[in-house]
Amino acid sequence: MDVGVVVNNIGTAYAIYNAVRYGKPLIERVVTVTGDGIREPKNILTKIGTSFDFLIQNCGGFAGEPEKVIMGGPMMGTAQYTLKVPVIKGTSGLVVFQKKSEEVDSNYQPCIRCGRCIENCPMGISPNLYGLFFERGMYGGGIDFVNEAYKWNIMDCIECGVCSYVCPSNRPLVQFIKNLKSEVKKKKKTQ
Numbered sequence: 001m002d003v004g005v006v007v008n009n010i011g012t013a014y015a016i017y018n019a020v021r022y023g024k025p026l027i028e029r030v031v032t033v034t035g036d037g038i039r040e041p042k043n044i045l046t047k048i049g050t051s052f053d054f055l056i057q058n059c060g061g062f063a064g065e066p067e068k069v070i071m072g073g074p075m076m077g078t079a080q081y082t083l084k085v086p087v088i089k090g091t092s093g094l095v096v097f098q099k100k101s102e103e104v105d106s107n108y109q110p111c112i113r114c115g116r117c118i119e120n121c122p123m124g125i126s127p128n129l130y131g132l133f134f135e136r137g138m139y140g141g142g143i144d145f146v147n148e149a150y151k152w153n154i155m156d157c158i159e160c161g162v163c164s165y166v167c168p169s170n171r172p173l174v175q176f177i178k179n180l181k182s183e184v185k186k187k188k189k190t191q
């Protein structure tokens with residue numbers, strides 16, 4: 001914005017073209033249905049309002065028993081509790097993981113201080129610390145870890161998911177960060 005330029009993804013650019021050229025509102029979009037829990041992964045041009053259930057059926061259904069259905073990407077998406085959910089303007093994809101899929105291994109390990117998350121963070125902040133703050137905060141100890149996270153610039157995190165991706169201990173750093181950020185916001189409201 002500072003240099004007067006807006007960068008759009010191709011889906012948005014195409015929707016703008018349709019709106020300007022043909023007067024067509026955003027009534028459909030391409031949704032990627034993928035993951036090892038989907039029998040026939042596809043990119044589907046579908047109407048807004050189509051249920052996730054219907055999309056999955058049109059991709060051959062589940063392959064094996066599903067562990068998680070995630071709306072969005074595997075790192076930043078949101079796990080779904082039901083498939084009776086409609087496609088909306090922001091639904092870019094569905095990722096389905098089978099049970100025992102490595103990508104959603106919840107048996108994460110302690111931080112080994114390797115520093116990979118710090119080296120790769122595009123915002124130059126310290127994801128490893130937020131993980132430790134979150135875990136320690138859960139068990140008390142008299143230190144205000146929410147405040148500590150704020151002081152260590154947790155609000156600069158753009159939730160890109162790189163830290164979780166590179167962590168050899170499979171630590172769910174983005175989930176830790178999201179939880180801590182919401183605690184920081186609650187705290188700031190009451191101050």
Ligand code: SF4
Pocket residue numbers: 117120121122123124125126127156157158159160161162163164173174177
């Ligand atoms: S999710 Fe946040 S902390 Fe992790 S790499 Fe991205 S910006 Fe850095």
Ligand code: SF4
Pocket residue numbers: 110111112113114115116117118127128131166167168169170171173
């Ligand atoms: S990448 Fe994982 S193990 Fe390595 S410092 Fe970061 S949180 Fe710790």
